Amino acid sequence: MKIAWIGTGVMGKPMALHLAHAGYEVSCYNRTIEKAKALEPQVKVFDNIKSLVKDADIVFSIVGYPKDVLDTYQEVMKYAKKGAILVDMTTSSPTLAKNLAVQAEELGFIMLDAPVTGGDIGAINATLSIMVGGNEQAFHTIKPLLEKMGKTITYMGKAGNGQHAKLANQTAIAGAISGVAEALFYAKTKGLNQTDMLKVITGGSASSWQAQNNGPKMIDGDYKPGFYIKHFLKDLNLVLEEKEDLPLIVVEKVARIYQLLVDQEMQDLGTQAIIEYYLKQNV
Amino acid sequence: MKIAWIGTGVMGKPMALHLAHAGYEVSCYNRTIEKAKALEPQVKVFDNIKSLVKDADIVFSIVGYPKDVLDTYQEVMKYAKKGAILVDMTTSSPTLAKNLAVQAEELGFIMLDAPVTGGDIGAINATLSIMVGGNEQAFHTIKPLLEKMGKTITYMGKAGNGQHAKLANQTAIAGAISGVAEALFYAKTKGLNQTDMLKVITGGSASSWQAQNNGPKMIDGDYKPGFYIKHFLKDLNLVLEEKEDLPLIVVEKVARIYQLLVDQEMQDLGTQAIIEYYLKQNV
Numbered sequence: 223m224k225i226a227w228i229g230t231g232v233m234g235k236p237m238a239l240h241l242a243h244a245g246y247e248v249s250c251y252n253r254t255i256e257k258a259k260a261l262e263p264q265v266k267v268f269d270n271i272k273s274l275v276k277d278a279d280i281v282f283s284i285v286g287y288p289k290d291v292l293d294t295y296q297e298v299m300k301y302a303k304k305g306a307i308l309v310d311m312t313t314s315s316p317t318l319a320k321n322l323a324v325q326a327e328e329l330g331f332i333m334l335d336a337p338v339t340g341g342d343i344g345a346i347n348a349t350l351s352i353m354v355g356g357n358e359q360a361f362h363t364i365k366p367l368l369e370k371m372g373k374t375i376t377y378m379g380k381a382g383n384g385q386h387a388k389l390a391n392q393t394a395i396a397g398a399i400s401g402v403a404e405a406l407f408y409a410k411t412k413g414l415n416q417t418d419m420l421k422v423i424t425g426g427s428a429s430s431w432q433a434q435n436n437g438p439k440m441i442d443g444d445y446k447p448g449f450y451i452k453h454f455l456k457d458l459n460l461v462l463e464e465k466e467d468l469p470l471i472v473v474e475k476v477a478r479i480y481q482l483l484v485d486q487e488m489q490d491l492g493t494q495a496i497i498e499y500y501l502k503q504n505v
Numbered sequence: 506m507k508i509a510w511i512g513t514g515v516m517g518k519p520m521a522l523h524l525a526h527a528g529y530e531v532s533c534y535n536r537t538i539e540k541a542k543a544l545e546p547q548v549k550v551f552d553n554i555k556s557l558v559k560d561a562d563i564v565f566s567i568v569g570y571p572k573d574v575l576d577t578y579q580e581v582m583k584y585a586k587k588g589a590i591l592v593d594m595t596t597s598s599p600t601l602a603k604n605l606a607v608q609a610e611e612l613g614f615i616m617l618d619a620p621v622t623g624g625d626i627g628a629i630n631a632t633l634s635i636m637v638g639g640n641e642q643a644f645h646t647i648k649p650l651l652e653k654m655g656k657t658i659t660y661m662g663k664a665g666n667g668q669h670a671k672l673a674n675q676t677a678i679a680g681a682i683s684g685v686a687e688a689l690f691y692a693k694t695k696g697l698n699q700t701d702m703l704k705v706i707t708g709g710s711a712s713s714w715q716a717q718n719n720g721p722k723m724i725d726g727d728y729k730p731g732f733y734i735k736h737f738l739k740d741l742n743l744v745l746e747e748k749e750d751l752p753l754i755v756v757e758k759v760a761r762i763y764q765l766l767v768d769q770e771m772q773d774l775g776t777q778a779i780i781e782y783y784l785k786q787n788v
Contacts, residue, residue: 316695339709351708374708376701386695390688390702394711397684400755405677408744411751412599412669418659419673425634425657426622427732428677430713449710461691468694469786471762472683475754503752 225249225367226278228271228294229312230258233338234284236345237311239264240370249274253285272301279303280364284311284338287456288318295322295333304330307360311352313337313392313453315460316385323356323381332360335381337388338372341449349373353391355383389464392457396476398430399496402437407500416441436494445491445498452489455480508532508650509561511554511577512595513541516621517567519628520594522547523653532557536568555584562586563647567594567621570739571601578605578616587613590643594635596620596675596736598743599668606639606664615643618664620671621655624732632656636674638666672747675740679759681713682779685720690783699724719777728774728781735772738763 223246227238230252242248242264249266251274252258258267268274275281275298283294291314298308308331310319319335326333334356344350350372354361361377368375378387402423409419420437423429439445458477461470479499486502488495506529510521513535525531525547532549534557535541541550551557558564558581566577574597581591591614593602602618609616617639627633633655637644644660651658661670685706692702703720706712722728741760744753762782769785771778 339705339711341710344709351705353705374705376705378697378701380696383695383697386692386697387702387705390692390695390697391706391709391711393691394684394688394706394713394716397687397755398681398711398713401677401680401684404680404753404755405673408676408748408751408753409669409673412666412673412747413663414661414666414669414673418661419670422622422634422636422657422659422670423674423677426627426674427624427714427718428622428674428681430677430681430715431710432713433677435710464695465691467786468691469783470687470691471758472680472687472755475758479754500752503750 223247223280224278226251226274226281227265228252228274228281228283228298229285230261231284232342233345235261236342237284237350237371238282240348241367244370246367249278271297275302275306277303278306280367281306281308282311283309286312288315288460291322292318299326299329299331302331306331307364308333309336309364310334311336311338313388313457313460314385316382316389316464319355319385320382332357333381334360334364335384336368337384339388339391340372345371352376353378353384353387355379355385355387356381385460386464389457389461392454393461393470393473395432395454396458396473398432399436399493400472400476400479401428402430402433403440403497403500406437406440407497436492439492439494440497445495447490447492449493450489451480451483451491451493451495454493455484455489506530506563507561509534509557509564510548511535511557511564511566511581512568513544514567515625516628518544519625520567520633520654521565523631524650527653529650532561554580558585558589560586561589563650564589564591565594566592569595571598571743574605575601578609582609582612582614585614589614590647591616592619592647593617594619594621596671596740596743597668599665599672599747602638602668603665615640616664617643617647618667619651620667622671622674623655628654635659636661636667636670638662638668638670639664668743669747672740672744675737676744676753676756678715678737679741679756681715682719682776683755683759683762684711685713685716686723686780686783689720689723690780719775722775722777723780728778730773730775732776733772734763734766734774734776734778737776738767738772
């Protein structure tokens with residue numbers, strides 16, 4: 223089984239290598255070709271999508287933004303082998319995922335959307351959570367491959383549903399991380415010891431992964447990115463694009479906060495820097 | 506050491522009994538006196554605050570609203586023994602707590618604020634988290650008693666800080682529970698299986714106590730109260746009272762949602778019924 227892999231960034235690189243290490247024949251392409259070259263000789267590298275995909279049975283991609291996904295697959299679908307399974311693992315637009323799946327079917331391919339959570343650590347340790355939308359039979363075909371990259375593989379239903387699941391997941395994060403930030407900010411302005419405060423929060427029903435992992439960083443002003451603000455804002459904006467008339471009022475507020483942080487050049491900080499929004503209010 | 510206990514409701518009853526079982530001499534008063542009588546003969550019962558507090562070394566209270574706290578302590582401070590330590594464990598106003606501590610000092614008492622988290626289960630199992638504000642020496646005096654009721658006892662600083670800590674804790678909950686509700690609501694409207702979705706959420710960085718414990722209840726429409734909406738709204742309104750110019754925009758939104766639910770007579774449902782706000786939008 224020949225595998226083509228597009229996008230060998232922070233996430234894509236370890237994911238592609240897991241497949242290669244599992245014995246699959248993996249070929250890679252990356253827009254900045256040097257990043258792909260760094261994976262040789264464990265994978266073969268092509269400097270164009272046409273050569274990469276023409277013999278591939280399965281094409282994986284994990285790129286940047288929905289625009290990149292669209293551009294990538296317009297080219298992939300020109301040159302891929304009929305019957306190939308195309309799997310986009312970028313966090314991207316559910317509507318785009320649905321449209322691409324329709325286009326793929328018309329052209330004789332099957333396209334799945336399979337975004338992930340778990341970050342670079344999850345990618346490196348192959349402990350990602352992968353949410354898959356699209357043709358169920360194709361899902362079962364590629365499931366053994368996904369199991370090389372992730373620990374929790376969940377089939378979410380029709381095309382686009384993988385993306386919807388990822389966006390719902392980010393929605394839950396938006397609430398949790400803003401709640402922790404507001405709590406620590408409130409505590410600080412009232413003169414409480416923030417470390418004691420965080421111990422209280424993480425000790426009971428107010429606890430969350432965000433409180434446990436990003437709470438200490440908020441207190442220390444450690445904004446080294448685990449997850450970039452620019453990427454989280456991209457995700458939240460995708461939620462807002464899909465929300466139609468849904469009253470997702472917390473997500474809306476949190477997206478606005480992150481937009482303000484990006485406006486202040488904080489896009490390359492970690493999401494925990496949301497606390498800066500509060501601290502900068504000069505109250 | 507003679508202990509007076511005011512308020513033998515769902516929380517106060519097991520808390521007072523823990524002290525009695527530990528060998529302390531506990532006397533109780535409750536506005537609805539039958540509830541206190543139910544604790545005999547493990548505690549002594551008085552039908553008025555005057556008789557209850559006149560010989561007490563320590564007075565504990567856990568009543569309903571700030572107004573009840575104020576009324577209770579106006580009477581307690583008329584009749585209590587000079588030097589008595591007064592400990593209000595109600596979730597109440599930090600400003601009121603500070604004012605009562607000042608008044609207490611003027612009258613020869615020491616007053617602490619010591620609200621709790623952990624709910625009725627925590628009260629019954631003596632696993633509460635207790636946050637204490639006020640005189641530090643008095644805190645150390647009563648700490649052995651608090652340890653009979655709770656597992657995590659945290660000194661938060663000056664009078665009012667126990668209440669501030671509790672409100673910060675509720676702030677974190679507001680973010681987490683609204684995030685879970687918006688995520689599950691989004692998933693539902695997009696046709697995803699909510700149970701699969703919740704598994705994804707609780708499997709990674711979107712996870713929270715609220716997702717784990719209230720998520721399944723939101724999906725099932727099980728609104729049996731673990732924590733009443735009316736009490737959570739009381740807490741969030743206390744945060745808003747204390748917020749001054751602080752931009753606590755998520756808490757503000759969540760308080761508004763719970764107010765709308767109370768306006769629709771849902772005050773006696775559990776906080777997980779926040780999902781009803783979303784489901785009722787007829788989108």
